Amino acid sequence: MENICVDWQVRAIRGATTASENSVEAIREAVRELLDELETRNNLDPELIISVTFSVTRDLDAVFPAAIARERPRWCNVPLLDVQQMHVKGALERCIRFLIHVNWPAHREIYHPYLRGAQNLRPDLNLAVAVAAEK
Template identity: 45%
Template sequence: MVRGIRGAVTVKQNDGVEMVQATERLIAEMIEKNNIEPENVCSAFISATNDLDAMFPARALRELKGWENVPVMCMQELAVQGGLEKCIRIMMHVNTDASQKEIQHVYLEGAVVLRPDLQQSTN
């Protein structure tokens, strides 16, 4: 069964190094909490708000050993008035036997406000 696993993190500034480090931290927690193996990942969509253009956040996933063949696409998040700024979001599609209730979505830093009903992270 294919399940979607969501994650999001905010950064303090439009800095490529900070963006990649935050995305790496987010992906690492998603992997750990959901026991994700790259061979089971169908694809990943990574979006960033329009105030983040210093780096493609997908670079973080590309640098992970074993993840080189996972299809990944970066895109710009909708610019909704009053929306969360400096935010990177991930939607990962994973083959898993876990039920939807067992999936652990990850929201870090300021992104915890996006879906407090799904928040399971301690950050």
């Protein structure tokens, strides 16, 4: 049997989305969609996650995104933190962002999901750009 060696690194994954309104249901829908996209596009095993920091704009206070993430299968042992994002006049409203640190194979591509109204926040990392490049 061939011995395969994979180099691993600690890597960061960024992503963001927007909620349609400040309600538990709207925030839950947005966070679930964002995390579904994260896991699916990256084929991410939650066991590889070191920690997750969620930030939300000050207009979202109905529920903690971390509480929604904790409902996911295999996320119960992931260290999660919620913070309020610094307010900047004119910035995107109802925005939910994450910064996730993971143990990751050194040469494997990472997809950074930016969904809904957040698609233009980081066009250099935007998932839509990566999808278009694949076609």
